[in-house]
Amino acid sequence: MSASEVRLRDLLVRGLNGDASAYHAFLKDLSTHLRAFFRVRLSRLPDEVEDLVQEALLAVHNQRHTYDPGEPLTAWVHAIARYKLVDLYRRRAVRDALNDPLDDELDVFASSDTEAADARRDLAKLLERLPDQQRLPIVHMKLQGLSVVETARVTGMSESAVKVGVHRGLKALAAMIRGEI
Amino acid sequence: MKTDELVAMLASGATAIEANTLQRRYATALGWGAFGATLIMAIKLGVRSDLAEAILLPVFWVKLAFPATLFAAALLAATRLSRPGMPLGHVAAGIAAPIVAMWLLAVAALITAAPEELDGLIFGRTWTSCLSNIPTISVPLFVASLWAMKGLAPTRLTLAGSAAGLLAGAGGALVYALNCPEMAAPFIAIWYMLSMLIPTVLGAILGPWLLRW
Numbered sequence: 001m002s003a004s005e006v007r008l009r010d011l012l013v014r015g016l017n018g019d020a021s022a023y024h025a026f027l028k029d030l031s032t033h034l035r036a037f038f039r040v041r042l043s044r045l046p047d048e049v050e051d052l053v054q055e056a057l058l059a060v061h062n063q064r065h066t067y068d069p070g071e072p073l074t075a076w077v078h079a080i081a082r083y084k085l086v087d088l089y090r091r092r093a094v095r096d097a098l099n100d101p102l103d104d105e106l107d108v109f110a111s112s113d114t115e116a117a118d119a120r121r122d123l124a125k126l127l128e129r130l131p132d133q134q135r136l137p138i139v140h141m142k143l144q145g146l147s148v149v150e151t152a153r154v155t156g157m158s159e160s161a162v163k164v165g166v167h168r169g170l171k172a173l174a175a176m177i178r179g180e181i
Numbered sequence: 182m183k184t185d186e187l188v189a190m191l192a193s194g195a196t197a198i199e200a201n202t203l204q205r206r207y208a209t210a211l212g213w214g215a216f217g218a219t220l221i222m223a224i225k226l227g228v229r230s231d232l233a234e235a236i237l238l239p240v241f242w243v244k245l246a247f248p249a250t251l252f253a254a255a256l257l258a259a260t261r262l263s264r265p266g267m268p269l270g271h272v273a274a275g276i277a278a279p280i281v282a283m284w285l286l287a288v289a290a291l292i293t294a295a296p297e298e299l300d301g302l303i304f305g306r307t308w309t310s311c312l313s314n315i316p317t318i319s320v321p322l323f324v325a326s327l328w329a330m331k332g333l334a335p336t337r338l339t340l341a342g343s344a345a346g347l348l349a350g351a352g353g354a355l356v357y358a359l360n361c362p363e364m365a366a367p368f369i370a371i372w373y374m375l376s377m378l379i380p381t382v383l384g385a386i387l388g389p390w391l392l393r394w
Contacts, residue, residue: 018197027188035184054187061191063334063394065202066264075266083265083336087393116184123182142190170191178393 002074004029004109009073016064030077031057032112037081039113048088050119056084058123058174078108091179126176127169134169137162203260203333210329211256214349217321218356226314226360240364243286247369248354250279251377255348259326262341263333276347280374287370305363308372314360315376319353323380327391335392342388343381350377 008026015023034053042048059080067076127135140151141162152159182190199205222228235241254275261267294302305311326345335341354373363369 015192015195016198018195020192020195023195024188024192027192028185031184031188050184054182054184057184057187057191059334059394063265065198066334068203068264068267071264071267075268076264077266079265079336080334119182119184123187138190142193145193147194174394 002107002109004033004112005072005074008109009069012064012067012073013069016067016069027057027061029112030060031116032114033077033109034081035116036111036113037108038085040111041085042088045092046117047120048092050117051121052084052088053116054119054121054123055088055174055177056081058170058177059084062170062174074108081108087178121177123173126173129176130169130172133157133161134165134172137165138169141166203263206329206332207256207260210325211322211352214322214325215352215356217325218318218353221318221321222356222360225317226357228359229362231362232359235364238364240366243283243366244358244361244364244369244373245355247279247283247373248351248358248377251276252348252351252355254279255344255351258344259330259341259348262335262337262344263330265334265336283366283370283374287367290366302365302367303371305365305368305372307361307363308368311357311361311363311368311372312376312379315350315353315357315373316379317353318356319349319377319380322352323349323384325349327384327387330392331394334394335388338389338392339385340388341392342384342386344384345388346381346384347377349384350380353377353380 008029011022011026011029015026031053034056035049038049038052038056039046042052060077063080067073127138130138136155137151137157140146140154141148146154148159148162151157151162155162157165229235254272257275258269258272261269261272290302291299323346326348327342330341330345354377357376358373363372
């Protein structure tokens with residue numbers, strides 16, 4: 001197990017236990033590995049890299065409850081990254097045109113890339129299209145950093161509706177990216 | 182939105198994840214699915230009237246063990262396929278083993294049988310109702326297993342859909358076995374198998390459509 005895997009796994013496990021700053025460090029570090037991973041595999045579609053990094057981060061976040069701490073983190077992250085990559089190929093229907101390798105046993109954490117290009121798709125714009133009961137909890141809790149209780153007070157929603165709103169909103173965001181909404 | 186902003190947004194206020202989400206989700210799904218399957222069976226068919234005598238016969242237990250072991254293997258496959266990057270291990274062997282064992286019993290019954298008995302051993306009296314009842318009874322389990330999977334993260338959607346379908350089919354067969362009057366190994370090996378394959382194939386077809394995330 002590589003040193004970065006050990007470190008990332010530790011951060012994620014702490015994040016899953018409610019340590020938001022460890023989780024932040026995990027996602028930040030993960031984004032550099034995802035960027036390097038996608039940049040190699042999307043050498044002919046360099047403009048897509050940052051969008052796919054963001055899509056994969058959202059997928060990791062929305063599906064974080066499926067990580068089993070007893071299993072290697074590399075395999076989990078690699079499977080998600082690969083799934084999103086194949087999904088992009090399918091959407092673009094260019095898989096045959098590309099000769100980028102789609103190997104199975106590549107270490108996602110072997111390389112990193114901190115130079116973020118600008119994403120072409122603006123997630124902030126997509127967020128605006130969400131219905132209020134999803135958008136408002138995300139804006140207040142996730143963007144302005146209010147707590148659940150404060151968000152509930154500001155929006156007049158119940159605390160459980162706020163939590164559900166964030167959860168469903170981020171899932172809806174992923175669905176919008178896939179082009180299903 | 183820049184990637185760093187997205188990261189900050191996702192991490193902001195992130196609370197603890199409840200442990201064992203997968204186990205609880207499958208437990209809920211299978212609980213409701215089994216309830217629905219039993220309800221359909223109770224309304225449509227009831228249990229066989231001679232159940233008290235049937236449970237004394239070994240072949241009755243074979244008929245339960247075949248779908249029960251397949252159910253266990255399919256559950257293992259489904260839960261593994263619900264998590265990204267989870268190796269399947271010996272799941273395929275676990276699914277093949279009960280099928281091979283059942284077929285060996287069937288072949289043994291067929292070669293020792295007199296020619297005029299073959300028809301009865303293979304077709305019994307109820308092969309058509311077996312083919313229609315098992316898939317019908319498995320519908321609630323089918324919906325429930327796909328629901329369980331949909332809330333997790335399968336990455337191999339055709340395989341995941343088939344596993345969900347087999348899980349439902351085996352569960353349906355297990356419930357139907359309490360009504361089914363047939364007691365011949367070849368009947369079970371053929372018609373139970375085909376009946377369980379119907380939801381399996383349906384799952385394989387629907388998986389890539391329904392399970393995307």
